[in-house]
Amino acid sequence: MADSTTPLLSRSNSEAEPETPRLAKQVPSLDDTIERCIGSFGWAQLLQAVLVSLAWVFDAQQTFISVFTDAEPTWHCSRPDDPSCNSSANLCLLPKDAWAWDKPSRTSVLSEWNLACAGPVIAGLPASSFFVGCLAGGLVLATLADSSLGRKNMLVLSCLMMSVTSTLTAFSPNIWVYAALRFVSGFGRATIGTCALVLSTEIVGKRWRGEVGVIGFLLFTFGFLSLPIMAYINRESSWRTLYLWTSVPAIFYCIIIHFAVRESPRWLLVKGRKDEAIETLRTITTRNQSSFRLSVSFSGISIVPETFDGNLYSAIKALVEKKWAFRRLMAVMTVGFGIGMVYYGMPLGVGNLAFNLYLSVTFNALSELPSSLLTFFLIGKLNRRSSLLVFTIISGICSIMCVVVGESRQVLQVAVELVSFFSACTAFSVLLIYTLELFPTCVRNSALSMVRQALVFGGVFSPVLVAAGRKDGFLSYGVFGLVIGCCGLFVVCLPETRGGTLCDTMDEQEYKEIIASNGGDDV
Structure with a gap:
C-alpha cells in the first residue's frame, strides 16, 4: 500500500507492475483523501453531524402527531340513569344530548368538528393525506439533492x-383545509431524513460512518418520545397548540442550519466544484492544513465523468439502466416495504390493545431508544445482510404472536408487540445505513429516497389494516408479521458492505462489481 504522503494515484517511474485496466487507475479515493485532510472524525464533524441530525x-413529531391530534376522545353518558346510554358502546347510536366528551371538544380534531360518526374514511383523511404527501414529495423531490440543490439546500427547503x-x-377552519395542509406538510417532509442522513455521513471517514448515521435515529427517537410528553402537558388544551409547539421551533432550526452547516464535500467534488469542496473541508478540518495543502491533496483526483446527463431524474434513470443498481434498488425497496408496514403500523395499532394512549405511545417510543443504541454501538460489527434478515424474521414472528397470545394475556401480548416493534426499528436503522453503502455518491441520495418511499408506501396500508384489526386481530398484526417476514428474505440478493469503501461514480461502482464477480478484491 502506498505511503500516505505520496500523491494520490501516483506511481514511481522505477516501479514495475503488471498492466492494469485503465478504469482502475481512474478510480478516485475520496475516502482516503478526506480522512487524510480532516481526520476520520473530529469535533467540527461531530457538531455538523448533530446539527444536521x-x-x-x-x-x-410531524410523522406521529396525528396519534394525539386525531385521536377519538373518551366520552360518558350525560344522563347516568339512562339505561340505553349505559348499555351502548357506540355513541353514534345515541341522541346528541345523551352523552358528552370527557375532555373539552377542542382537544381533538374528531371532537371539535364532530367527525366521530363521519366514517373511517373522513376521520382518517388527514393521516392518509400526510402519507400520500410523503409519497408525492419523494417522487418529485427525490433527486434534487443529487442533481441541483445539494444535500444542505434540500434539507433546509424540506424542513x-x-x-x-x-x-x-394550527389555524385550519375545517377538515378539508386540515387534510390539504397535512398533504403539503408530508410533501415537504419526504426528503428530510434522507438529506440529513446522507449529509451527516458524507463528512466523516468510513470508520465512523455507521455511528454518525445512528445519531439521526437516536434523535428521531427523542422526537417521538417528546410527543406524548407535550400531548400530556396540553391534554386539556386545543389540538392546535400541539402543532404550534412542534412547528415553530422547527422554523428557527431551519435558519440555524442555513448559516451554520456546510455542504457535503463529496457532492461538491462530484459536481466539479473543487474549490468549494476544499473550502468546506478547510472549515471542518481537525488538522492544521492550509488551503494550499488541501488543494494539493485533491489535485490528483480525477473523477470519472458520468455517462448520464444532468437533468432532474438522470439519477433515477441511471439506477434503472444499470442492472446491478436496479437489482439492488428493487431488493432494498422490497425489504423497506415490509419494514415500513410494521414500523408505521405498530404505533397506530396500540389503541387496539386497550391500553392508556399516552403510555402505549411512550412504550413504543422507548423501544426505539435501545434499538438506536444497539445500532450505534454494534453497527461497526454487524454484517448488514445477516442482521437485516434476523431482525425482520424476529419482528414477523412476534407480530404474529400478538394474535396467537390474544387479549386474555395482555402483558405478554404487549411484550411481544414491543419486541416486534423493537426489531422493526433496528431493521429500519440498519437498512438506511446499508442503502448508503450500496450506492455511489452521485445517486446515493436518490437511492435512499426511493427506499424511504418504499418504507412510507408500506405505512400507507397500515391505517387500513389497523382499522380492520379492531374486529379481527390477524388482519393487522398477523398481516404485519407475514409481510415483513417475507419481504425480509429479499436481503439475500444483496452483497455485504460492512467495512467497504464508498464509491463516488456509477462507473467506479460497476468496475467493483466486475472485479467482485470475477472473484477479485474490491478496488
Missing part, C-alpha cells in the same frame, strides 16, 4: 416547507 426530531405548513395547520 436534529432535523430527525421534527420529522418524528422549512414542513414546519411552515404545520404552523398554518
Whole structure:
C-alpha cells in the first residue's frame, strides 16, 4: 500500500507492475483523501453531524402527531340513569344530548368538528393525506439533492416547507383545509431524513460512518418520545397548540442550519466544484492544513465523468439502466416495504390493545431508544445482510404472536408487540445505513429516497389494516408479521458492505462489481 504522503494515484517511474485496466487507475479515493485532510472524525464533524441530525426530531413529531391530534376522545353518558346510554358502546347510536366528551371538544380534531360518526374514511383523511404527501414529495423531490440543490439546500427547503405548513395547520377552519395542509406538510417532509442522513455521513471517514448515521435515529427517537410528553402537558388544551409547539421551533432550526452547516464535500467534488469542496473541508478540518495543502491533496483526483446527463431524474434513470443498481434498488425497496408496514403500523395499532394512549405511545417510543443504541454501538460489527434478515424474521414472528397470545394475556401480548416493534426499528436503522453503502455518491441520495418511499408506501396500508384489526386481530398484526417476514428474505440478493469503501461514480461502482464477480478484491 502506498505511503500516505505520496500523491494520490501516483506511481514511481522505477516501479514495475503488471498492466492494469485503465478504469482502475481512474478510480478516485475520496475516502482516503478526506480522512487524510480532516481526520476520520473530529469535533467540527461531530457538531455538523448533530446539527444536521436534529432535523430527525421534527420529522418524528410531524410523522406521529396525528396519534394525539386525531385521536377519538373518551366520552360518558350525560344522563347516568339512562339505561340505553349505559348499555351502548357506540355513541353514534345515541341522541346528541345523551352523552358528552370527557375532555373539552377542542382537544381533538374528531371532537371539535364532530367527525366521530363521519366514517373511517373522513376521520382518517388527514393521516392518509400526510402519507400520500410523503409519497408525492419523494417522487418529485427525490433527486434534487443529487442533481441541483445539494444535500444542505434540500434539507433546509424540506424542513422549512414542513414546519411552515404545520404552523398554518394550527389555524385550519375545517377538515378539508386540515387534510390539504397535512398533504403539503408530508410533501415537504419526504426528503428530510434522507438529506440529513446522507449529509451527516458524507463528512466523516468510513470508520465512523455507521455511528454518525445512528445519531439521526437516536434523535428521531427523542422526537417521538417528546410527543406524548407535550400531548400530556396540553391534554386539556386545543389540538392546535400541539402543532404550534412542534412547528415553530422547527422554523428557527431551519435558519440555524442555513448559516451554520456546510455542504457535503463529496457532492461538491462530484459536481466539479473543487474549490468549494476544499473550502468546506478547510472549515471542518481537525488538522492544521492550509488551503494550499488541501488543494494539493485533491489535485490528483480525477473523477470519472458520468455517462448520464444532468437533468432532474438522470439519477433515477441511471439506477434503472444499470442492472446491478436496479437489482439492488428493487431488493432494498422490497425489504423497506415490509419494514415500513410494521414500523408505521405498530404505533397506530396500540389503541387496539386497550391500553392508556399516552403510555402505549411512550412504550413504543422507548423501544426505539435501545434499538438506536444497539445500532450505534454494534453497527461497526454487524454484517448488514445477516442482521437485516434476523431482525425482520424476529419482528414477523412476534407480530404474529400478538394474535396467537390474544387479549386474555395482555402483558405478554404487549411484550411481544414491543419486541416486534423493537426489531422493526433496528431493521429500519440498519437498512438506511446499508442503502448508503450500496450506492455511489452521485445517486446515493436518490437511492435512499426511493427506499424511504418504499418504507412510507408500506405505512400507507397500515391505517387500513389497523382499522380492520379492531374486529379481527390477524388482519393487522398477523398481516404485519407475514409481510415483513417475507419481504425480509429479499436481503439475500444483496452483497455485504460492512467495512467497504464508498464509491463516488456509477462507473467506479460497476468496475467493483466486475472485479467482485470475477472473484477479485474490491478496488
